[in-house]
Amino acid sequence: MDRLKIVDLCVEIDNKPILKNFNLEIKSGEIHVIMGPNGTGKSTLTKIIMGDSNYHITRGDIYFNDTLLNDLKTDERARLGLFLGVQLPMEIEGVTNADFLRTALSIREKENFKLYPFIKKMEQTVEKLEMKKEMIHRGINVGFSGGERKKNEVLQMYMLEPKIVLLDEIDSGLDVDSLRIVGTSIMEYFEKNKPAILLVTHYQRLLNYIKPHFVHIMKDGAILKSGDALLALEVEKEGYEKVEKSKKTSTCIVKDFINHE
């Protein structure tokens, strides 16, 4: 059982506080969703967990199992089993997807890395995600549409088999078919590998395919409210402001997610 634990985390960028005493614990076999208004620090949270050096931790800790992540480099965190599917995957000219993934996997697997199974798995995953085969030989995300970029993130997740999966608005810019493919593929990966997943999204529609165990509402750098999947439905119906003020728990079974077994 793997566990990501964030304790009293305070983060700044250019002396501006982004996260304020943020706490969260995610275990293998759990899907957590973070929702919230724009500018509340959701995407920042995923980048901080992954070690983006633009952000400065002023207090608090991030643990992967018993390893303190605070001072580890991004690549060290990735090799421990963390993965971030970014909101706006960038274009990198000249570095092909295949070269990129082969390099990443050969570092992790060292002498156990085998080229043929790698190629076979990549081709199968490309087919599953209904991507064009030639895309794996193109520069990373070069000339890809928004949907293709998101599928490429999911392809990388399948290839790298992370234990902790952070997905930042993986549904943004997807048409209905791509949303279904991406959503079902993530869920299949979850069912097969049982990682811990932290999903940032604005829309309930992704949760038609990915079934969360916990939904958290985030505002001003902290979690305001937590519940199960029904909380996302309530947000969709009522909006953040009403949900934030609402005392009722009939449609939103608030759980203490930290104590969840």
Add this chain to the structure above:
Amino acid sequence: MNKLIMENGKIISCPSGIKIQEIDSTLQIECCCDFSAELSFKKNFNMPILFLVQSGVKGEVFEYYEMGEKISYTYQLASFSELSLEVFSNSSKQNVQRIVYLKEEGASFNCKLATIAFKEEIYQYFIYHEAPFTKSFIRNHGVTKEEGKIDFQVSNFVKKGCFHSVVDQKNRIVNFSENLCTIKPNLFIDEYDCSANHSAYIGTFKKEEMFYLQSRGIEENLAMQLLLKGFLKEGMNTYFTQICKIIDTYWR
């Protein structure tokens, strides 16, 4: 395809459709048939080289430099001829001047250059569009290291009446030295009905690119190597081995 091979200006092989002669201290290469040429410079070679490309001829030239302090090329392209260059420089010091005359309708010149500069390197281009429907594409990618310094000067001239001409130049330098690098893109255009683009960049790789690669478990130095190889190899069909060898040696 007919293949011309030259090492330090010495002819190793020359097909019958290519005539080479020395005229007024200039090495003149007249290309009368489609061809491929490999020019390598491992010693200093200072004689100017003139390419005369006849009508309709398509040629590709691959140039590799380990030495060659000052070299001057002139190209004269006749109607609907096409000349493509791929150039890789690994020399310690370099000064190359290319003067291109797109003399007749439909002539096209394409040059892709990759260089790793350890000392000062200057690349000058003067490209004269002298007829309608002429095209020129220049792509210079350079990386500096140690005492490296790069200067790209690319000047395009489009005369009035050279309608439907295309001018495109992209110059990028990734600077790892403390020296000042320069890019001077000049477009002198006296014709409304033509297309002209240029881009210039001097700097390092974006932090976001490094973060993206590292977020997949790739160590910092390997991520840098990947970006450098991609940057220099992009759009090139040759010299992969040479590029990778140098990067693996100097960016360990």
